Amino acid sequence: MGSDLISILTQAGQSLGAHRGAAATASQNIANVNTPGYSRQIANLAANTPTDFVGNTFIGSGVQLQSVTQARDAFLERQMQSAFSSSGFSSTESAALTSVSALDPDDANGLTAALGTFYTSLRGVAQNPSDTGLRQAAVSAAQSLAQTFNRTSTALEQARDGVDANMAGIVADVNQSASAMAALNVQIQQSRVTGAEPNDLLDQRQQLQDKLATLTGATPVLDAQGDVAMALPGGADLVGALRAGQLSLAPDPNNGGHLTVNLTRADGTGPVPLTSAQLGGNLGGALSARDGGLLTAKNGIDQMAFDFANTINAVHSAGFAADGTTGHQMFTVSATASGAASSLTVDSALVANPALLAAASAAGASGDNKNMLALVNTESTALSTGADVSGTFQDLVTSFGAKSALSKAISDQDSGMVDHLTQLRESTSGVNLDEEMVNLTKAQRAFEAVSKVITTADSMLDTLIGLKS
Amino acid sequence: MRVSDKMFYDLATKNALDARDRVLTASQEAATGKRVTSPGDDPSAAGLIVRDRTQLIRLDAINQGAGRANDELSMADSNLQQLSNVVTRARELAEQLSNDSYSAAERGNAVAEVNTLFNQALSLMNVDFNGRYIFGGTKDNQPPFDASGNYQGDTNVRQIEVAPGVLEDSSVRADVAVKGVGGGADLFATLNSLSTALGANDGSGIRAAFASLDSVNQQVGNALAKVGASMDAFDAAQSIAASTKLTTTKTLSGEQDADVFEATSNLALANHALDATLTASAASFQMSLVDKL
Numbered sequence: 001m002g003s004d005l006i007s008i009l010t011q012a013g014q015s016l017g018a019h020r021g022a023a024a025t026a027s028q029n030i031a032n033v034n035t036p037g038y039s040r041q042i043a044n045l046a047a048n049t050p051t052d053f054v055g056n057t058f059i060g061s062g063v064q065l066q067s068v069t070q071a072r073d074a075f076l077e078r079q080m081q082s083a084f085s086s087s088g089f090s091s092t093e094s095a096a097l098t099s100v101s102a103l104d105p106d107d108a109n110g111l112t113a114a115l116g117t118f119y120t121s122l123r124g125v126a127q128n129p130s131d132t133g134l135r136q137a138a139v140s141a142a143q144s145l146a147q148t149f150n151r152t153s154t155a156l157e158q159a160r161d162g163v164d165a166n167m168a169g170i171v172a173d174v175n176q177s178a179s180a181m182a183a184l185n186v187q188i189q190q191s192r193v194t195g196a197e198p199n200d201l202l203d204q205r206q207q208l209q210d211k212l213a214t215l216t217g218a219t220p221v222l223d224a225q226g227d228v229a230m231a232l233p234g235g236a237d238l239v240g241a242l243r244a245g246q247l248s249l250a251p252d253p254n255n256g257g258h259l260t261v262n263l264t265r266a267d268g269t270g271p272v273p274l275t276s277a278q279l280g281g282n283l284g285g286a287l288s289a290r291d292g293g294l295l296t297a298k299n300g301i302d303q304m305a306f307d308f309a310n311t312i313n314a315v316h317s318a319g320f321a322a323d324g325t326t327g328h329q330m331f332t333v334s335a336t337a338s339g340a341a342s343s344l345t346v347d348s349a350l351v352a353n354p355a356l357l358a359a360a361s362a363a364g365a366s367g368d369n370k371n372m373l374a375l376v377n378t379e380s381t382a383l384s385t386g387a388d389v390s391g392t393f394q395d396l397v398t399s400f401g402a403k404s405a406l407s408k409a410i411s412d413q414d415s416g417m418v419d420h421l422t423q424l425r426e427s428t429s430g431v432n433l434d435e436e437m438v439n440l441t442k443a444q445r446a447f448e449a450v451s452k453v454i455t456t457a458d459s460m461l462d463t464l465i466g467l468k469s
Numbered sequence: 470m471r472v473s474d475k476m477f478y479d480l481a482t483k484n485a486l487d488a489r490d491r492v493l494t495a496s497q498e499a500a501t502g503k504r505v506t507s508p509g510d511d512p513s514a515a516g517l518i519v520r521d522r523t524q525l526i527r528l529d530a531i532n533q534g535a536g537r538a539n540d541e542l543s544m545a546d547s548n549l550q551q552l553s554n555v556v557t558r559a560r561e562l563a564e565q566l567s568n569d570s571y572s573a574a575e576r577g578n579a580v581a582e583v584n585t586l587f588n589q590a591l592s593l594m595n596v597d598f599n600g601r602y603i604f605g606g607t608k609d610n611q612p613p614f615d616a617s618g619n620y621q622g623d624t625n626v627r628q629i630e631v632a633p634g635v636l637e638d639s640s641v642r643a644d645v646a647v648k649g650v651g652g653g654a655d656l657f658a659t660l661n662s663l664s665t666a667l668g669a670n671d672g673s674g675i676r677a678a679f680a681s682l683d684s685v686n687q688q689v690g691n692a693l694a695k696v697g698a699s700m701d702a703f704d705a706a707q708s709i710a711a712s713t714k715l716t717t718t719k720t721l722s723g724e725q726d727a728d729v730f731e732a733t734s735n736l737a738l739a740n741h742a743l744d745a746t747l748t749a750s751a752a753s754f755q756m757s758l759v760d761k762l
Contacts, residue, residue: 105518120526423479
């Protein structure tokens with residue numbers, strides 16, 4: 001079969017389509033320059049297989065748009081999942097820990113100041129136990145100290161409640177994203193039946209993967225059909241291939257009614273409770289802050305309040321009040337350390353009558369301050385921690401501060417890592433407008449040239465037809 | 470490296486946020502002068518701040534207690550000095566009137582002065598400081614001596630802290646100083662018997678008062694010495710507290726305060742960095758092929 005002008009027209013028409021496709025791809029890239037998660041698309045042009053054999057050679061038969069692929073780096077994306085997971089974990093933990101101000105060392109209304117005022121007032125009474133004003137001041141200082149214990153403990157507990165509220169939001173987000181991801185898996189499977197890659201759906205799924213990794217620390221598991229499941233740390237399926245699991249929250253009576261996370265699996269079984277080891281990302285970080293640093297600090301304050309109140313009571317009840325009676329308690333404290341700080345109060349009889357402050361070591365002498373001196377001495381009595389009351393608080397502040405500083409440092413480091421990997425991914429997958437303008441211009445020029453081919457072939461045909469007339 | 474447009478904008482956002490964060494931190498430090506406000510800022514310094522603040526409050530309390538004790542002791546000192554004068558005057562009277570050349574009438578006239586001295590001594594010993602009877606030991610809510618000069622206080626000496634765990638006397642035993650408990654003379658009994666002897670024109674009775682009054686004067690002198698020693702101890706406690714406070718305040722400042730010059734220059738630096746970041750970002754946005762085609 002010989003080459004003819006009609007076939008030039010035909011293949012030129014086809015080539016116009018290919019260049020239009022290239023221009024459309026550039027325009028799609030330009031349009032999505034700011035779309036989060038968008039991976040730049042590449043129009044792959046390929047020369048048609050020549051079929052025209054003229055003389056002893058093949059004549060080419062134009063160009064076609066073979067495929068539109070995405071510029072993506074699977075290696076990088078895999079690394080990003082784990083970076084998202086750790087960054088989600090550390091940022092949530094750090095935010096929860098740094099938001100607590102109850103343990104600020106310089107707080108004018110904090111425990112340091114309240115303990116100081118308490119002992120100052122006891123020293124005042126020790127100097128002159130018969131002064132009713134000084135006794136009143138000591139009882140007020142004891143009340144203020146008890147309230148400061150209450151407030152410090154409550155503030156830590158409120159921070160833990162705040163984490164619960166935060167978790168509720170995260171879980172809602174997880175469930176929505178997991179369902180969306182399962183739905184996308186279905187759509188992607190259907191689209192692939194045509195043999196083409198549904199690029200924009202893949203972008204969306206990648207974004208959901210990133211989001212779920214950030215929220216829960218889940219990692220993607222690719223199956224043979226190209227579906228992506230999401231497995232929580234420890235292997236529980238959050239998203240099965242085509243179905244999503246659901247997280248739910250339930251109060252845990254063994255943890256003061258704080259929320260525990262349950263998973264209803266993708267296959268509908270469950271719900272089963274998830275341990276903190278089975279959760280990463282924001283959820284894992286929230287749990288780590290709530291049941292780690294914050295709980296330790298709260299328990300520490302409880303233990304400190306319990307030890308302190310019992311130490312004071314032991315000395316106080318051995319002394320004698322101004323009216324010669326003995327055996328009075330200064331603080332009303334719970335039977336166990338649990339919740340001691342939040343329930344600590346000053347004995348109501350003492351509040352009503354500061355004369356009951358047991359300053360004396362024996363009945364009868366109004367100026368006897370021996371027991372008050374013994375109470376002042378409790379300032380350096382070792383509590384169950386091995387340190388005195390101020391030393392115990394010092395240790396609490398230091399260890400809480402160390403946790404908070406560490407998680408902040410890790411969080412900064414993790415977010416730096418995410419930034420770095422995001423830049424690398426952007427470098428591969430991001431849209432560069434200059435490049436796209438060049439691509440667009442390139443496609444436009446090719447389109448114009450091919451159009452010229454059509455007019456040329458047309459005029460050649462005219463010439464051919466004109467030969468007969 | 471291939472650079473996408475989004476990288477420019479992401480980088481600009483991140484840099485601007487980071488720079489603003491540094492400006493905020495620097496301006497906070499410069500404005501408050503504090504380097505550590507929450508435990509996470511510097512965990513070990515935060516713990517030390519707790520320790521030092523506790524120490525400062527304790528020093529203040531000890532300083533205050535020592536001050537009050539000193540006030541009481543200086544009252545005791547002044548009254549004991551006056552008591553010593555009373556005793557000396559009684560000794561003079563006894564000395565003078567012991568001479569048998571004085572008539573019964575002349576000796577009788579002196580009875581009134583001795584009785585006045587008795588009452589003076591009583592009121593000096595029954596003094597109260599802000600409602601507290603300072604010469605009754607720990608029984609400080611009632612006058613230590615009744616109208617006849619009987620001691621109603623107890624034998625305790627009040628003590629308060631001069632340093633954590635270290636106690637110092639803040640009162641003296643009036644029963645020892647005035648009543649001669651433990652082998653001495655009783656001032657009030659001596660004045661009473663002197664008064665009686667003068668009234669009865671009893672020369673040997675008057676002379677009998679010499680030794681007792683000398684002994685009382687010695688006792689009061691001993692008490693004054695004790696008061697002086699205690700006052701010295703409280704003065705020392707106050708000055709030690711003051712100097713320790715100075716050192717502790719300095720340590721505390723080192724732990725928690727920002728270096729003012731450093732903080733201010735950090736602020737200036739952070740502002741410059743922010744300015745540079747914004748300028749560079751703005752410049753990087755302007756170049757695009759879109760404008761040239």
